[in-house]
Amino acid sequence: MSDALPVVRLTGVTRSFEQGGVRIDVLKGIDLEIGPGQIVALLGPSGSGKSTLLQAVGLLEGGFGGTIEIGGIDAAAEDAAGRAALRRDHLGFVYQFHHLLPDFSALENVILPQLIAGKARARAERRARELLTALGLGERLSHRPSQLSGGEQQRVAVARALANRPGLVLADEPTGNLDEATADIVLQQFLELVRGEGSAALIVTHNERLAFAMDRVYRLHDGRLA
Numbered sequence: 001m002s003d004a005l006p007v008v009r010l011t012g013v014t015r016s017f018e019q020g021g022v023r024i025d026v027l028k029g030i031d032l033e034i035g036p037g038q039i040v041a042l043l044g045p046s047g048s049g050k051s052t053l054l055q056a057v058g059l060l061e062g063g064f065g066g067t068i069e070i071g072g073i074d075a076a077a078e079d080a081a082g083r084a085a086l087r088r089d090h091l092g093f094v095y096q097f098h099h100l101l102p103d104f105s106a107l108e109n110v111i112l113p114q115l116i117a118g119k120a121r122a123r124a125e126r127r128a129r130e131l132l133t134a135l136g137l138g139e140r141l142s143h144r145p146s147q148l149s150g151g152e153q154q155r156v157a158v159a160r161a162l163a164n165r166p167g168l169v170l171a172d173e174p175t176g177n178l179d180e181a182t183a184d185i186v187l188q189q190f191l192e193l194v195r196g197e198g199s200a201a202l203i204v205t206h207n208e209r210l211a212f213a214m215d216r217v218y219r220l221h222d223g224r225l226a
């Protein structure tokens with residue numbers, strides 16, 4: 001294990017929900033450390049709290065106990081703007097459904113987050129072309145999401161997540177809405193690209209075979225990681 005700073009470190013992270021007067025403890029004390037470039041699979045039955053754990057790392061929601069550090073910075077010590085900056089500078093997101101902007105082309109969907117992060121247009125476009133081409137979409141740059149297949153849409157979402165070179169990519173069942181054969185191909189391409197880029201990743205998946213091709217595999221069970 002190198003002594004490089006982990007991209008994320010969770011210490012004793014907890015999360016409970018209260019519904020109709022009943023309290024459920026979904027996360028009961030999660031310790032997790034992911035180093036630079038490490039690809040980590042997260043498995044677990046439906047309702048075990050995988051998405052909740054990704055939300056903790058994604059800093060989009062409050063209500064978590066314990067400590068969440070991103071790039072060595074304690075997220076709880078930051079205000080909303082500080083947490084937004086941590087997300088922008090360190091994290092990329094891929095969801096089960098792509099959430100691409102429908103009125104923009106594949107290329108523009110990958111350029112946009114880079115412009116928001118302050119990159120110059122020409123550089124952002126070069127990067128977007130490079131990523132989309134690596135994912136086999138070099139001939140689909142000007143297609144809108146509705147003109148792309150489900151697998152192609154998801155690959156654009158992958159390119160978008162990687163556009164700003166995040167230290168950590170968070171992926172919540174990134175191929176969950178695709179048929180099995182397409183899901184396999186897209187997840188493999190995603191893994192190869194993440195590896196090539198040197199990003200770390202935390203990937204929720206039901207694909208045990210591909211999970212075991214990752215660097216580490218965790219299972220979430222009864223609120224804890226094993």
Ligand SMILES: Nc1ncnc2c1ncn2[C@@H]1O[C@H](COP(=O)(O)OP(=O)(O)OP(=O)(O)O)[C@@H](O)[C@H]1O
Pocket residue numbers: 017018019024026044045046047048049050051052053
């Ligand atoms: N906002 C909420 N309010 C109340 N309960 C919630 C809320 N969000 C999640 N839960 C509960 O927390 C538990 C974990 O949900 P979560 O979505 O994290 O599971 P998951 O492992 O991702 O499941 P799946 O594989 O089905 O997506 C579930 O019992 C769910 O009902």
